[in-house]
Amino acid sequence: MAASRPATTPKPLESSVTAPSAGIVIDNVMHEYQPQRGRAVLALDRLNLEIRDGEFIALLGPSGCGKSTLLYLIGGFMPIQHGRITVGGRAVTGPGPDRGIVFQHFALYPWKTVRENVLYGLTKQRLTRDECRDRAEHFIKLVGLTGFEDSYPSQLSGGMKQRVAIARTLAIDPDTLLMDEPFGALDAQTRALMQEELIAIWNQSPKTVVFVTHDVREAVLLADRVAVMSARPGRLKEIVDTRSLRAANADVAETPEFVEKVKYIWNLVREEAIAAERHQ
Amino acid sequence: MTTVVSVLWRYTPLLLLAAAWEAVTRLHLISQNALPTLSSVIASLIRLMTDDLAHHTLVSVTRGATGLALAIVAGTAAGVLMAWYRPVRMVVNPFIQLLYPLPKSALIPLTIIWLGLGNSSKIALIFIGCLLPVVVSAFNAARGVDHLLVWSARSVGASDREILREIVIPAALPEILNGYRIALALCFILVVAGELIIANNGIGYLIGFLGEAGDYRGMFAGVLTISLIGFAADRLYVLAMNRLLVWRG
Numbered sequence: 001m002a003a004s005r006p007a008t009t010p011k012p013l014e015s016s017v018t019a020p021s022a023g024i025v026i027d028n029v030m031h032e033y034q035p036q037r038g039r040a041v042l043a044l045d046r047l048n049l050e051i052r053d054g055e056f057i058a059l060l061g062p063s064g065c066g067k068s069t070l071l072y073l074i075g076g077f078m079p080i081q082h083g084r085i086t087v088g089g090r091a092v093t094g095p096g097p098d099r100g101i102v103f104q105h106f107a108l109y110p111w112k113t114v115r116e117n118v119l120y121g122l123t124k125q126r127l128t129r130d131e132c133r134d135r136a137e138h139f140i141k142l143v144g145l146t147g148f149e150d151s152y153p154s155q156l157s158g159g160m161k162q163r164v165a166i167a168r169t170l171a172i173d174p175d176t177l178l179m180d181e182p183f184g185a186l187d188a189q190t191r192a193l194m195q196e197e198l199i200a201i202w203n204q205s206p207k208t209v210v211f212v213t214h215d216v217r218e219a220v221l222l223a224d225r226v227a228v229m230s231a232r233p234g235r236l237k238e239i240v241d242t243r244s245l246r247a248a249n250a251d252v253a254e255t256p257e258f259v260e261k262v263k264y265i266w267n268l269v270r271e272e273a274i275a276a277e278r279h280q
Numbered sequence: 281m282t283t284v285v286s287v288l289w290r291y292t293p294l295l296l297l298a299a300a301w302e303a304v305t306r307l308h309l310i311s312q313n314a315l316p317t318l319s320s321v322i323a324s325l326i327r328l329m330t331d332d333l334a335h336h337t338l339v340s341v342t343r344g345a346t347g348l349a350l351a352i353v354a355g356t357a358a359g360v361l362m363a364w365y366r367p368v369r370m371v372v373n374p375f376i377q378l379l380y381p382l383p384k385s386a387l388i389p390l391t392i393i394w395l396g397l398g399n400s401s402k403i404a405l406i407f408i409g410c411l412l413p414v415v416v417s418a419f420n421a422a423r424g425v426d427h428l429l430v431w432s433a434r435s436v437g438a439s440d441r442e443i444l445r446e447i448v449i450p451a452a453l454p455e456i457l458n459g460y461r462i463a464l465a466l467c468f469i470l471v472v473a474g475e476l477i478i479a480n481n482g483i484g485y486l487i488g489f490l491g492e493a494g495d496y497r498g499m500f501a502g503v504l505t506i507s508l509i510g511f512a513a514d515r516l517y518v519l520a521m522n523r524l525l526v527w528r529g
Contacts, residue, residue: 077431095435107428111450111527120446121436154529172436 022053022088023208024074024176029083031069043069045233046083053088056202056209056246058219058226060269062276066234067212071178074210075101087176097125100174104181106161108153114140114164115149121172139167142201159190163197170201177209184214195221199246216266220245221253228268231276240265316497325501333486337505340483343399344471347406351467352460355411359418359459360452364444376415384409384470388477402474402482409470410463417459421452454528457521464517468510 031044043066051057059067072078074085076095085092087099108117115136122132140149143163153161162182169177183191195218202209213219219226224243227236245258252258288295298318304310305317316324325333362369387405395401425448433447449456475484483506490498 075431075435077434095431097435097437099435101432101435103428103432105428107426107432109429109432109447109450111453111525113527120433124437124442152527152529154527 022175023055024049024051024210025086026050026070026074027084027086029070029073029080029085031066031073031078031081042233044073045235047235049227049236049239051208051210054206054208056211056222056224058223059210059212059229060214060216060219060226060265061229061234061237062231062269062273063214064232064276065229065272066232067229068180070229070234071101071180071210071212074176075099075178097121097172098174099176099178100169100172101178102162102165102169102180102182104184106153106158106165106185108161108164108168110153113150113152114145114156117153117164118168118171121168125172135171139171142170143167143197157190158186159194162186162194166198166201170205175207177207179209179211181212181214183218191218198222216262216269217253220258220262220265222246226265228265229272231272237272238268240268313496316500320497321500321504324495324497325504328498328501333483333502333505336481336483336486336502337509339399339481340471340475340506341509343402343474343482344406344467346399347403347470348410348463348467350403350407351410351414351463354407355414355459355463356418356456358411359415359420359456360422360444360449362415362419363422364448372415376412379408379412380416385473388474391474392478397478397480402471402479405474406467406470410467413459413462413466414456417462418452418456421455421459422448424455425451454525457524461514461517461521464513465510468506468513472506 026047026049029044029047030042033041033043035041043064047066047070059070061067069078073080074087074092076092076099080092109120112120118136118140119132122135127135137149140146143166145160145163145167148156148160153164156164162185166182183194186194199222211219211222216226220242224241224246226240226242228238228240229235230237240261242261245252245255245261301315302318305312305315358368358372362372384405387408388401391401391404395404429447429451430443433443438446471482472484472487475482476488479485483502487499487502487506490496490502
């Protein structure tokens with residue numbers, strides 16, 4: 001009963017879904033936070049979303065709409081209270097190396113050097129010591145940090161720290177990449193650079209990416225589809241196809257179609273942001 | 281050479297205090313009955329060194345080190361496990377709360393009745409006194425570990441035990457080590473207090489004995505000895521700690 005659901009599910013299914021989907025299926029998921037005192041807060045309400053294998057999807061929505069909650073549920077970091085999530089056909093019951101995560105504030109191990117940070121996850125996989133070393137070296141090079149292997153995170157800039165976090169996550173070769181506002185803590189120039197690099201890396205080894213962001217431009221620039229979520233409790237408001245605008249180069253961001261799409265999505269988010277404000 | 285100069289420069293205020301001590305006593309601004317001259321205290325210190333000062337110092341340092349080491353081992357384990365496992369917290373916490381406001385020196389007579397005049401009563405006192413800062417800092421440190429670090433380790437497949445050993449403890453280390461430093465200072469207080477009240481050896485005993493015998497210079501020499509050892513121990517500790525935590529940058 002796990003993998004193959006009957007094709008009669010009341011959802012717009014892709015034709016490819018007759019075989020067990022290798023992507024992510026979020027089926028009727030609800031999530032409630034129970035604070036120490038006070039009333040429970042419904043963060044996600046009966047959310048359905050299907051992410052195709054190898055797709056780059058951006059989750060967009062006002063603050064507190066449950067974007068990060070959804071990401072953490074896919075990651076298996078929090079118990080799924082209601083509904084179910086399958087990744088590659090298997091129900092999520094906890095975290096695993098098939099789903100790598102990158103956090104906004106990097107979450108590097110400050111007592112480990114760049115190399116040791118990248119190595120840590122590798123040593124938990126079934127790899128020989130040489131394989132670990134080679135992979136670490138490769139991914140440190142991929143994110144352009146060769147020469148900083150023996151630096152500690154405290155000696156790096158924000159952009160460099162996030163490169164380490166990305167290298168660390170890519171090194172264990174997860175099928176799915178979960179990114180929680182990964183560029184949110186970076187300055188504008190660094191963010192633009194990192195976006196370009198992420199596109200380049202993703203083009204090299206396409207993975208399923210779930211990318212949480214506040215930034216509409218960023219979402220359109222990076223994603224195949226942008227899922228706009230409603231104000232709390234988070235539901236899916238609209239999915240916008242932006243594949244044609246995925247930036248092979250930064251020039252795409254100048255085209256009228258791009259600007260138009262950003263404006264359209266921004267209006268969707270705006271309505272929800274206003275609704276969220278009223279609820280405060 | 282430059283390090284010698286910079287160290288001297290850093291401790292100039294202390295050198296000035298020493299000079300002022302010598303000056304005010306020489307000039308009889310303070311009676312030498314209340315405060316002997318520094319030079320006479322140092323002379324007395326040298327005389328005591330040829331006598332049994334080394335023995336008493338060694339006795340005190342051994343007691344202090346033993347009590348402190350036991351407190352560090354037990355306290356760190358208790359603090360980290362309390363933070364990590366709820367049942368441990370529920371069992372241990374009431375004892376910590378009871379022990380926290382208790383003046384440890386009030387236990388001195390008790391430890392003597394139970395454990396005698398020798399080492400064990402002193403070590404027990406130091407252990408109990410030093411335990412608290414160690415437990416409290418280890419507990420807070422381990423509880424305060426960024427949960428994203430834990431998630432991050434979990435997502436690559438680290439087990440609970442691996443996370444405790446490889447993530448929680450290193451992440452908590454700076455704060456744990458600060459707790460040890462407080463315990464180190466406390467251990468000097470407790471060893472001297474314990475020996476002053478009742479003992480038949482140790483530097484605290486020597487200070488009390490010489491004081492009662494009217495040898496104020498000798499008494500001051502004892503106080504000076506324990507102060508210098510405490511000072512040196514703390515400086516060395518900070519040095520080692522900074523070396524261990526180079527990654528803080």
